Amino acid sequence: MVLTREIAPLGLTEWADQCAQALGAGDRMITLFGRPDADDEVVITAILQSDAGRLGVVRGRAKRHEAFPSLTPRHPAVQMFERELWEQTGLTPVGHPWLKPVRYEGLRQQHMTEHPFFKVRGQEIHEVGVGPIHASVIEPGHFRFMCHGEQVHHLEIQLGYQHRGVEALLLRRPPLALASLVESIVGDSSVAYAWGYCAAVEALSGAQVTIESDLVRGVALELERVAMHLAGLTGLATDTAFLQGGATYGRLRTAVINASMRACGSRFGRGWLRPGGVRFGIADELRRDLLKTIAASAKDIAEINDLMLSARSIQSRFQGVGVVGNRAARDIGLVGLVGRASGIAVDMRVSLPGRLYTGHPVALLTEETGDCWARLLLRMREIDESLRWLTRVLETPDLDLMAITPVPVGPLWPDTLCVSVREGFRGPVVQTLETGTDGHLIHYKVQDPSLLNWFGVALALRDNEISDFPLCNKSFDLSYCGNDL
Template identity: 70%
Template sequence: MSALPEPAKAVALRFTRELTPLALGAWAAQCEQALAGGARLLSLFGRRDGDDVIVTAVLLPAAGPMDILRGRGPAAEGYPALTARFPSAQVFERELWEQTGIALHDHPWLKPVRFEGARQTRLHEYPFFQVRGQEVHEVGVGPIHASVIEPGHFRFMCHGETVHHLEIQLGYQHRGVEALMLARGPQAMAGLAETIAGDSSIAHAWACCAALEALGGAPLAPEVDRVRGVALELERIAMHLAALTGLATDIAFLQGGATYGRLRTAIINATMRVCGSRFGRGWLRPGGVRFGITPALRTDLLQTLSDFGRDFHQVNALMRCARTVRARFQGVGLVSPEAARDIGLVGVAARASGMAFDTRERLPGLLYSQHPVAVQAEADGDCWSRLVLRMREIDASLQWLQALLAAPDLALEAPALRPPGPLYHDTLCVSLREGFRGPVLHALETGADGQLLQVKLQDPSLPNWFGLALAVRDNEISDFPICNKSFDLSYCGNDL
């Protein structure tokens, strides 16, 4: 085989022999050059190979396809940390250090991300930043919460009621998803991917399936992508509605809380009528989809979406016109466009701060090239912007779904599953899908025998938790619940 087949734009496929690793210092310098030239750091990860560490940076230039840079060198030698100049690298480099032990020189915030391996018993040693002053006090919340949510510790440094700094410590779950996927192998990976973050089951399953299909040389019929797109946009609508429900409930706007919750139920029940699961579990599998959309289901979905749209626009008007809602959200939890860009926010959190970046537009693949979706953005970066942006994104997904489902010439009854063949040898595949929080990334690498060497998973929550900490600064501590819900991040998406 002389060349790999051309993958969709949302997937990058490279022979590892073509990724000639640079020395770590030269690799870091090349990454710096790319970032200084306007490239976006999508991911940075590594693995041990004896005393060496193999590091991989996935970059997206201002134009063109994804770029992959690889370095290799002794872990003890390391390299000058990128974070000092490009803060968007901070959490990636912290994870790299925690997982491989690589030396990162002059990293300003080198703290564990998940307390993996031998560090699991040392959570109590987390080096919290401290704010000193006669009237400064700390408020600790969690890791066990009064609500039915996952564990996480939030430590507020306050002067009076004003938060001057929030530090978020996660890593309590130790699920070991990447190791489990590597041990179980390709046949079980899609089912495991659906459990990485339950509210992003479709996004993670699609990213996983696309990576396996690219590595296994499995071409797909266009109707498979269409059905997957329907699944993903239904998930986006449902989960944005969950955030809107929480935001309305947190400020006791009962009309919104009750109505958004009811509308979310209508959407996830529609998903269940197609595939048997309200969260889309079991719908997507490598080589296709297990359930197509029959003419009867198309009619059912179109009627559901029509009824939904009417009620959704009515409750949006109530929310946006209420002075109490505007007073509570506007100017609260601000992340400026400059800060959002510097710390590398992604997805809704980034677009609400003026960064109109959506991989459905930037890396559309065949589906979104033929059926583009309108990218939404807001400029102010506060809780109000994140609220309104979710409304607008739901509306865009609604219009996209109605246009696709109503088109009589577009087949949506998926063909039989055609599982991928043996995986290419010595190959790295990086797959991206724009979930409701932002880009979901799955990277799979095979060795000389075609077996998986590394599985790297990335939920958009990982780079966004620091954005939440920044948003709370200079706000009253009572503003934290709405700031938190406006970001709507995943604990389990971080604690892989």
């Protein structure tokens, strides 16, 4: 979390230079975006994180359609940020190697069929197009494979078919009445989004929630992480015809989300978190219920994990397939679980622990091989760590998680920028709120980890067979709606 009021905006070139210096010194770009301002100007904000975990802010101001030297040629992880900035504000990153729309917003909506797909030429090269409408219940997205025989030379992914207009919608309601909308931005990350939003408006109003509220929020988030990782394992087992795993992981996911429903009335944690605290505490009876569910799940998870990892068919299909090495993962800016599976040791619960994870730390887990096997194994290990964390918290003696008094959340401070980051099961959910002179929101920027990780799916499939795509895709387990805001 970073909260700031006095940041003088730089000129566009100076802003780009300062960002380049920070990236060259080893900082990571957390988010980069622009918002319209008066007199046809654009205010640009870059949020960077140092190796020590500290967040920094670099702000600039420019006229619409002004140009600046692209950061992407030297820092490829910025490529998606610059494409989005160009699409939304007209600011042009000169020298960007692959400048094309991300979502086809505004007037570009009618031109999605003109998307400039990368071409691979050769007498025996053929293209395979999949989507945007799929035969399942997944959301729309187009995948274009450039193949030589069964081998994929290049995959390009085009998303942005929904045009939901989430960020504009978030400015149409009072800032303290957005919880139900924020929870629905990405349905399988409702708690991560709700907690980030609540923390932001609390910080913007100077409200300090109780540690008990933070503990309940942490329980909700870790239950969400376990449930969604189990959903990912269900898909991976099903995609490789390991039917025992598919059935068992699916059953276990149901047990975990039903525990969330008993806690707050929603299997996905909706309505549990609200600004100022939580709507539902954890009484002793519910605490015992959760501990019983966790213990039973942990036993069954360990058994099915052993069966899956020891199966030769699973080893053959996962090991060495869909590799994204450490250098490539750093270059393109992979985040969250898929980044850690390629050896990038970054987890916001560790680098930005806040009060909760400082007092109740979580282990930072990584794998090194960067293949589907690493992403499978890390998903299992993160489930185990979350279950251990939940058990430790819920077994803490003399901890009353029921007597929680909500804290009043008053008007938001004027002229203030707040950046809120929560590590969801996919990676960091970033929400940036800015208020104007009257304390009302003038900008609400949302960023799902999927935005940065979809390019990793394309990279993972290179030189693999096209039949490996379902496995690579599910091992990343990204969100369409998290990209199509």
